[in-house]
Amino acid sequence: MxxxxxxxxxxxxxxxxxxxxxxxxxxxxxxxxxxxxxxxxxxxxxxxxxxxxxxxxxxxxxxxxxxxxxxxxxxxxxxxxxxxxxxxxxxxxxxxxxxxxxxxxxxxxxxxxxxxxxxxxxxxxxxxxxxxxxxxxxxxxxNNHLIRRNGARPGDDIYVTGEIGSAKIGLEICKKNITVNSNLENYFIKKYRLPKPKKQLGPKLINIATSSIDISDGLISDLNHICLASNVKAEINYYLLPITDYVSELRIDENELKNILLNGGDDYEILFTANSENSSKIIDLSKSLKVDITKIGVIVDGEGIVVLNNESEKMDLILDGYKHR
Amino acid sequence: MxxxxxxxxxxxxxxxxxxxxxxxxxxxxxxxxxxxxxxxxxxxxxxxxxxxxxxxxxxxxxxxxxxxxxxxxxxxxxxxxxxxxxxxxxxxxxxxxxxxxxxxxxxxxxxxxxxxxxxxxxxxxxxxxxxxxxxxxxxxxxNNHLIRRNGARPGDDIYVTGEIGSAKIGLEICKKNITVNSNLENYFIKKYRLPKPKKQLGPKLINIATSSIDISDGLISDLNHICLASNVKAEINYYLLPITDYVSELRIDENELKNILLNGGDDYEILFTANSENSSKIIDLSKSLKVDITKIGVIVDGEGIVVLNNESEKMDLILDGYKHR
Missing domain, CATH: 3.30.1330.10 (PurM-like, N-terminal domain)
Structure with a gap:
């Protein structure tokens, strides 16, 4: 025994x-x-x-x-x-x-x-x-430098680090809902299994970001947390969302991909807002820390979230993230 | 639905x-x-x-x-x-x-x-x-006033608050291993279900107690934690252990009772040691806070724990608590 x-x-x-x-x-x-x-x-x-x-x-x-x-x-x-x-x-x-x-x-x-x-x-x-x-x-x-959810103001830019959707794609591969070749499989599954918190960047966002959150529930859901807490509306451009080139090699239809990018979770990237005055500082941080940071939209007056296409037209999407309210 | x-x-x-x-x-x-x-x-x-x-x-x-x-x-x-x-x-x-x-x-x-x-x-x-x-x-x-496990010194007295064994008796009643009348049943089960941390006393033991622990695993086991950390030996008198009078109404044999008092857990009473110079302060605290505090033995040079009877003879006991080393 x-x-x-x-x-x-x-x-x-x-x-x-x-x-x-x-x-x-x-x-x-x-x-x-x-x-x-x-x-x-x-x-x-x-x-x-x-x-x-x-x-x-x-x-x-x-x-x-x-x-x-x-x-x-x-x-x-x-x-x-x-x-x-x-x-x-x-x-x-x-x-x-x-x-x-x-x-x-x-x-x-x-x-x-x-x-x-x-x-x-x-x-x-x-x-x-x-x-x-x-x-x-x-x-x-x-003291009092914690970046809260509630500091986003109309006019602020919306940024996200790294790439989004890959962790959710990895999860779907694990669940056998998406099939890909083994190289890609490893890439996406690793994104799901091993998130990479941006430990150098986070503390540097103090005095730059007006609000922040990590993306665990999904882009829309977590952006919604910021909008609700800050009492503002977010406008994001779908075609600005940072995704890996490997996505083009996946056999998934456009609607499924939209759902993954907007509502998939587990990215553990930083979603933050910042006054547009700080855009050059953010570009410098991105370069010096070698962390991709992408501007994906702006904060405006109002409530909720709209997703726009390249013609600034509102896209017709099911935003699952709202279910978490 | x-x-x-x-x-x-x-x-x-x-x-x-x-x-x-x-x-x-x-x-x-x-x-x-x-x-x-x-x-x-x-x-x-x-x-x-x-x-x-x-x-x-x-x-x-x-x-x-x-x-x-x-x-x-x-x-x-x-x-x-x-x-x-x-x-x-x-x-x-x-x-x-x-x-x-x-x-x-x-x-x-x-x-x-x-x-x-x-x-x-x-x-x-x-x-x-x-x-x-x-x-x-x-x-x-x-700062630096936390009462550790490792401060007990030879010559210190050993004290315990409240009564011990009652929670374990309550647990055995819940498990149908001990049967008693319903009044007693309630008394003991409540001791098991609802421990009473001595919130007034604990902070007052700073600068008085040389070591302390709460009794969760059992008197011997937790006293053993203090002895090991402090590199000392404990001598306790079995007949000084504070027990409720209701114990006399239980139909359990002497050996079972000894085992319950020494090795039963879940009391969440404070077990502590203090220099004998502080004995009058401890009596005063007991009175002013209305918390029973009983001296049950002394710390001496050496290692391990001995349990003595009223004639200061070593009792022959199985000290389960040691199994946790």
Missing amino acids: IKQKNEFEIISDFFSPLARDKGSFGLSDDVAALSLEKDYEFIVSTDMLVSGVHFFSSDKPEDVASKCIRVNISDIISKGGIPKYYFLSIALPKEIDDKWLRSFTKSLGIEQKNFDIFLMGGDTVSTSGPLIVNIVCIGVVK | IKQKNEFEIISDFFSPLARDKGSFGLSDDVAALSLEKDYEFIVSTDMLVSGVHFFSSDKPEDVASKCIRVNISDIISKGGIPKYYFLSIALPKEIDDKWLRSFTKSLGIEQKNFDIFLMGGDTVSTSGPLIVNIVCIGVVK
């Missing part, structure tokens, strides 16, 4: 080595202690991910670890914060073994280096249901 | 009303913002509770809410902290309906008032498995 490790052994063998900030006390006390530099505040985000809902139960442990960390710090980064600490609670089904935990925590260690963050605490429990990972990420931002 | 609320509706209908601290932005942004008074630090605890493991699936939603909150803030309080904020992630199985959520969140609201805390964020997901609640509690303590 293989001896199952108990909670204490799992923590000491796999998680304690990740707790290298002194305030975590090596996970050997009941709480973690966090101090804060003068003139800064903490910002906190939380995401709970369920196997079979937020990732596939067949996903590799290292990919699950990366995704859980990245979707969470994406929130901190997109609001102008610098991620510092995370707390991880995990509900483990019986079939999770030491090998799985070793790969999972090894990947957490790599992500800690990638993003300069430390594990500070958490909990390990067993469950009869699916694997569930809850992460709380804590970052810092200068 | 009854329309199921989506995540956004659940948050806005049930959780947003609990988010009354301005830094939570009414749960309408992507992160919460926490600022900190000068000379203070945050302390953070996390607990994940699984239905069928940490509470019964038949437990009422209001009891589940209370238990989840209380076991978590118990950690903050037992370390000398003042609880301030909490983040709640919840994985909901299909059978959870609006009525359940209404009772659950109503109870959270009551606990917020009881303990002066606010909901600051969280996540709501669905699961095919059991209900899982993850709470992260954030409290404040003066």
Whole structure:
């Protein structure tokens, strides 16, 4: 019989080595202690991910670890914060073994280096249901410099980083709803599995962006969050949306593609608004940080979102994102 | 067909009303913002509770809410902290309906008032498995005043608040392993379901207690955590352990009772050590705050725990708590 490790052994063998900030006390006390530099505040985000809902139960442990960390710090980064600490609670089904935990925590260690963050605490429990990972990420931002959802003003430009739609295409490939050759498959699936939070850019958007959000639910849905919070309307040009050239190699019809670009989620790109005075600063940032930033529209008076074609005509689209109101 | 609320509706209908601290932005942004008074630090605890493991699936939603909150803030309080904020992630199985959520969140609201805390964020997901609640509690303590596990010194007295064993007896009653009359049943089950963190006492133990922990795993197990961290040995007197008089009315044999008192968990009382110079201060605190505090032994040089009888003879006991090392 293989001896199952108990909670204490799992923590000491796999998680304690990740707790290298002194305030975590090596996970050997009941709480973690966090101090804060003068003139800064903490910002906190939380995401709970369920196997079979937020990732596939067949996903590799290292990919699950990366995704859980990245979707969470994406929130901190997109609001102008610098991620510092995370707390991880995990509900483990019986079939999770030491090998799985070793790969999972090894990947957490790599992500800690990638993003300069430390594990500070958490909990390990067993469950009869699916694997569930809850992460709380804590970052810092200068007092009152957090980029909120509610600062978009008429006249502001609307920007998005990277490319959109690719993660959703990857998800549909995983679900066998889209078939492509294996090179493209890898490209899109990686976009779905491994979002890339723009850690250099986020904090630099302070004093430039008037509002921001990361795209998790889909472009329209998340833009709608900004419009509602800011009490403004967004006009975006469909043909300005940044997409990869590989999209042209997919056999999907135009309507399906529109739906993917506008309503697909999981991009974890930064969607932000900025006064047009700042457009050259944004171009400079894009160049110096090597992050694609694309202007996709403008904020106007009113409410809701319209999607325009190149002739500035309103396109006839089903904007699923609204269902989330 | 009854329309199921989506995540956004659940948050806005049930959780947003609990988010009354301005830094939570009414749960309408992507992160919460926490600022900190000068000379203070945050302390953070996390607990994940699984239905069928940490509470019964038949437990009422209001009891589940209370238990989840209380076991978590118990950690903050037992370390000398003042609880301030909490983040709640919840994985909901299909059978959870609006009525359940209404009772659950109503109870959270009551606990917020009881303990002066606010909901600051969280996540709501669905699961095919059991209900899982993850709470992260954030409290404040003066810089470097956190009461650690590692400060116990030879010569210190060992104290425990309230009574021990009653929660474990309540659990065994719930499991039908112990039968008692209905009055007693209610007394003990309530001790299991509704721990009472000593919110007034905890912060007052700063500069008095040399080490502290809350009893969640059992007296011996948690005392062992202190001994290991402090590199000391504990000698406790079995006949000094504070138990309710009702125990005499239970039909359980002496060995079973010993096991319950020493190894039963879920008490969420504070176990702490203090220099004997502070004994009169501790008696005064006990009186002024109306919290029973009982001296149960002393810290000595060495390692491990011995349990003595009234003749100072070592008792022959199985100390389950050690299994957690």
